[in-house]
Structures are given as C-alpha cells and as structure tokens.
Amino acid sequence: MCVSEKPVIVWFRQDLRLSDNPALAAAVATGAPVIPLFVLDEETPGQWAHGGASRWWLHESLAALQHSLQQQDASLVLRHGNAAGIIRTFAAETEARAVFWNRCYEPYAIQRDKALKSAFKDDGIEVESFNAGLLFEPWEVKTKSGTPPKVYSSYWRAMRLLGDPAPEGPAPDQILPVKVLPPSERLEDWKLQPRNPDWASGFSACWHPGEDGAQAQLDWFLENALEDYRNGRDFPAQPLVSRLSPHLHFGEIGPRQIWHRTVAHCIQSGDEPFSGSAEHFLKELTWREFSTAQLFHNPDLPHACLRPEYEHFPWDRAEKPLHAWQRGMTGIPIVDAGMRELWQTGYMHNRVRMICASFLVKHLMVDWRAGEAWFWDTLVDADLANNAASWQWVAGSGADAAPYFRIFNPVLQGEKFDKAGEYTRRWVPELSNVPNRYLHKPWDAPGNPAPDYPPPIVDLAFGRVRALAAFKSLGDEAQANAAKCA
DNA sequence: TGAAATGTTGGGGCG
C-alpha cells in the first residue's frame, strides 16, 4: 500500500454531523481515504456511561450518521469496547496515517485523549484534535485577572470580549472512501434501544435525532419561536423553546452554527441580534459553555459539592420520597407533570426542571446527586457538565449558585407559569376534573375531584421551613469554620 | 432564574 493511500481515521464521539465538523474537514483536506469510526465505550474507568434515554438517542443518531455518510459513499465503522485500546488496534489494523477527532471535555475523556495522543505520536501516527463542540475553548475564556470566570455574568462578558465565535464550516463535498472497508459491528446488535418493555415508544413522536432533524429544529425555532423566546420560554405549555439540547449534546448541530444562524436571522429580519429575545437565546447557549468550563476547571463537579460544607448536609436517604419524585407521584401537580413528561418523552421544559429540582433538594431534602443520577438516566439531552452544574446551582452547593433561601413554591410557580393548567393536565390526567382555581393545590378542592391522585408527600409550608432551618445551619457551620481558620 | 413577612400608601365606607 503506497503512503498516499493510507487512510485517515475520523473518530466520531459527540460530533455526529458532517457540517461544521473540523476533524472531518481536516481529514478530507488531506486527500487521503477517510474512515469514519465510532466506538461504543462502556469500559473507560471514571466515565458516566450513557443512560437509558441517551442510548435510545445514540442509536437513532448513529443510524442517521450512517445514512448521510452512505450518501457520500463513505461508511461508518462501529466498534465497541475500551475506546483507547480499540482505536489503537484499529489504527494499526487499517495502517492509518493519521487520527483526527473533535474534543470532548469530560474529565475522563480529557485524560484518555491526552494519553492516546502521546501514544499515537510515539507510534509515528499523526494525531490532531479540533473544536466542534463549543463557541470557545474553556481555557480561552478568562477574566481580566486571567482567572476562569466563576459566575455566569462574568463568563458572558469575558466571552464577548473575545469577539465572534469562529465561522461554521461546510460539510465536505466528497469523502474519499477506503478500497477495502474494515469490518464493522452492527448497530442493531448493540441493543441501545429498550425492548420489553419499550419505554421509549413515545420518543419518536416528539424527536427527530440526527443532523437533518437538528437543522430542521433550528429552522423551526428561528422562524416560529425566537421572537417570543424571552417571555415565552417560561411557559411550559407553549413550545417557545428551542428543544435543541439533545441535538447539541450529540453534536448533530454545533453551537457555532446556532450562534451564526441566529445572528443572520436577526439581521435578515432587521432585528438587533444582541438585545431582546435573540440575545437571551444566545445567552442560554452560553450557559452551556459556562457549564462545560465549570466542569473543565472542577473535574469533581459531578460528584462533589463545590462548597465543601454542603457535604455535611443531613440529606434524607429514605427511598420513598425519591421514588415518588422519580415516578411523578409526589401529589404536587406541577412537579408530577414535569417528572412524567421526563419519563414519557426524555425531556422536561427548563422552567419545570428548576421547580422539580428545587422540590427534591429543598422540600424533600434529598441529595442533589440522586436527582442528577435520575436525570442522567432519563434525559435524552443528558450532558455531564450541564447536569452537574445545574444541580449544584439548584442545591446551592455550586460556585455561582442560587442562595439557599431561594425555594420555589410549586403552587405559586404552577399558578404563575401554567395558569390554565394546560401543561399540568397534559401529563397528569387524574387532575382533568379539578377546576383551575385548585389545579395546583388539589388538596384544597371541595368534593374530591381527583380521587386517583395521591395526597402531597410533604406539606409545602412545613417543607420550606424545615429546608430553611437545615440550610441555614450549614451557613453557620461554614462561618464558624472560616472564623476558626482566621 | 423566589417566597413570605413586614412596611407603606391611598381609596372608599362609614359614623
């Protein structure tokens, strides 16, 4: 085999798209044959293996990627096992001249990829990594003093000072295939999708995984929802949110594509991109960057409270409250609606995520890590950085966290953001006969209009007072410690 | 991207 025919491997991970994919573009630009590879890795130590809902999405997304590669006469090679071992063997087996990938930012992935890079260099195989997943690298965004921003507003300011994100790249015109395709495992054999019971049967009605689905979703959002995003995003009955999170997590669309197309859309419609709804949307996109940066700078974020005193919190370890929350049987309407939406669709509206998370951590005093684990397993958009940073935000244990006394009252939140009860009744049909006035507090309704709905698992006023007292004592403890040290 | 307690203001009923 002559040198020029030696292939370049593109190792796909969380970048399951052809457009704006710098690793793929660089591989194509070498002029060599390209082998797209995906490794299902459930063995690398320290990783959070895909949860159930993510596995469903991954199957669909890989099938879509296979399909679009085949239209270019290329073919995705599937392997499973310890990724570092698999890819080194694969590079040797295919006599690859180079291996390219787009960066992941999970601590275990950084460690693995770093080791792989030096191993390939030792083997004399070219290796290069690229940015496909972020507007800016976590290490690029710094305050004036050169430290990573610790609060969101500072992150946004620092990021904007870097100017516009890099432009998006086009999909390759043509991917040169290898003459003899290395053997691939069959996607179906990975059994990523549930059978007996198929709890994901409702998913395909609400999601279209894959690059085409992601692009269509962005187009829909820009045309139909962006204008009302700023106000509309708080009302879960309305679809005035982008629902791009799972597409982003799997890299079916990149944040630079979203950024530039949002800006272009505004300019076309004669609107200012950095004000109102559009800016708000770009800021939400930047929350994702901020979460990733937090994880990058705090590798323990998914399992350790950033404020150490929170490790001494008297969490309720009983199974019953957690189980009731997981199944949407707490007797608190908006909480149960959210938890059931999550279970049935793999998604929950963000406003409701905050309400459900606050209720678990504050009213039920359950460890935020139990909520994090449940979301990890059930969300199609489960993302290590977003999930960990958001739970620590709600729990108050994070660096830039909600103060401990900020406790959502699910009744008031329901009355404020789902006044007509459209969202709540959609997911909790037992409440269909409860009049609006009592929908969010059916325990007050005369005549027992929801006989099949459970009574509240905790009295909200009691839960609030209990949480305040417990979290306050944590603050006292921290102060005492600080005094001791000083 | 909080809620509840507490404080303040001002309109209207009423003697």
Add this chain to the structure above:
DNA sequence: ACGCCCCAACATTTC
C-alpha cells in the same frame, strides 16, 4: 368635612 378603619396594592426586608 373629617377622622377612622379596613384592606388591596405595592414596596421593602428577611429568610
């Protein structure tokens, strides 16, 4: 007319 009370509406503070 005036003062008094009530209370809704809004503002501030406290957790």
